[in-house]
Amino acid sequence: MTTIADVLYTANQRLQEAGVDTAALDAELLLAHALQVDRTWVLAHENELLPSELIARFDELVARRAAREPLAYLTGQRWFFDFQLRVTPDVLVPRPETEELVERALHWLRAISHALVADVGTGSGAIALAVAKHAPSVHVYATDISVKALRVAHENAERLGLTSAITFLHGDLLTPLPQPVDLILANLPYVAEVERAHLMPEVGEYEPPEALFSGPEGLDHIVRLLDQAPSYVRQGGCIILEIGDKQGAKVARMAQRQFPGAAVNIYRDLAGLERFVEIDGIESH
Numbered sequence: 617m618t619t620i621a622d623v624l625y626t627a628n629q630r631l632q633e634a635g636v637d638t639a640a641l642d643a644e645l646l647l648a649h650a651l652q653v654d655r656t657w658v659l660a661h662e663n664e665l666l667p668s669e670l671i672a673r674f675d676e677l678v679a680r681r682a683a684r685e686p687l688a689y690l691t692g693q694r695w696f697f698d699f700q701l702r703v704t705p706d707v708l709v710p711r712p713e714t715e716e717l718v719e720r721a722l723h724w725l726r727a728i729s730h731a732l733v734a735d736v737g738t739g740s741g742a743i744a745l746a747v748a749k750h751a752p753s754v755h756v757y758a759t760d761i762s763v764k765a766l767r768v769a770h771e772n773a774e775r776l777g778l779t780s781a782i783t784f785l786h787g788d789l790l791t792p793l794p795q796p797v798d799l800i801l802a803n804l805p806y807v808a809e810v811e812r813a814h815l816m817p818e819v820g821e822y823e824p825p826e827a828l829f830s831g832p833e834g835l836d837h838i839v840r841l842l843d844q845a846p847s848y849v850r851q852g853g854c855i856i857l858e859i860g861d862k863q864g865a866k867v868a869r870m871a872q873r874q875f876p877g878a879a880v881n882i883y884r885d886l887a888g889l890e891r892f893v894e895i896d897g898i899e900s901h
């Protein structure tokens with residue numbers, strides 16, 4: 617007879633051997649997913665026996681995780697900010713540092729009501745949804761080059777009851793926007809092609825390449841966004857970019873050249889890494 621404690625022990629060993637940092641936690645979350653309960657329930661019922669078909673389903677999930685498939689693709693969900701997002705292999709798994717970009721955006725938005733916001737490269741819709749949820753007077757344009765990602769983002773908006781606050785637009789960077797906006801938010805691809813070989817398997821082998829890579833230095837998307845931006849920002853507007861931790865100085869220099877009258881600042885994330893460039897007080901052309 618096999619108990620919950622037994623299968624968790626074996627799965628933990630297997631995931632540790634595969635190099636998964638959070639082996640015990642992942643095993644618990646995968647079992648909770650297979651049982652359609654939450655993790656607390658799993659931990660409170662360790663002596664319960666499991667039927668063999670359930671064990672087989674769980675083993676299959678553990679095997680995929682041991683092959684380093686991201687946990688969020690296996691469970692189909694991920695917490696972001698204060699809500700659950702559905703994620704699929706068509707979208708980047710939203711990262712905790714992107715929640716800090718949302719905090720910065722909400723802080724900036726406190727000063728204006730009925731602002732227009734753009735979330736460029738929306739992916740799962742994470743940024744657009746968090747901003748629409750917490751700054752209710754805004755309207756958000758969420759763009760992506762990937763039709764499949766837009767489909768996931770739209771579904772998330774439907775589930776969260778936020779479709780009327782967000783317009784989803786297909787196309788390249790800012791070009792699908794129907795009008796200039798007050799605030800541009802962008803977590804665009806920023807990994808350099810040369811880093812491809814050094815990425816964790818979860819990222820390099822499973823996440824969509826078009827969500828990750830951006831030319832030889834990882835800056836192609838940001839350079840093009842800054843080129844397009846003057847026609848798409850309103851007077852006094854702001855751009856907040858998420859960047860790679862070694863790109864701060866370069867991006868800030870480019871931003872200052874493009875917007876000489878604006879205040880350009882680099883901010884660190886909670887891990888202490890340079891992660892955001894904010895270009896505020898933009899003078900529109």
Ligand SMILES: C[S@@+](CC[C@H](N)C(=O)[O-])C[C@H]1O[C@@H](n2cnc3c(N)ncnc32)[C@H](O)[C@@H]1O
Nearest residue numbers: 708710737738739760761762788789803805827
């Ligand atoms: C790093 S992911 C970020 C996804 C989401 N914003 C987040 O923070 O989790 C970058 C996103 O930009 C999209 N993207 C890539 N190139 C683009 C382009 N030229 N125009 C618009 N979106 C683009 C990708 O499809 C992907 O969804």
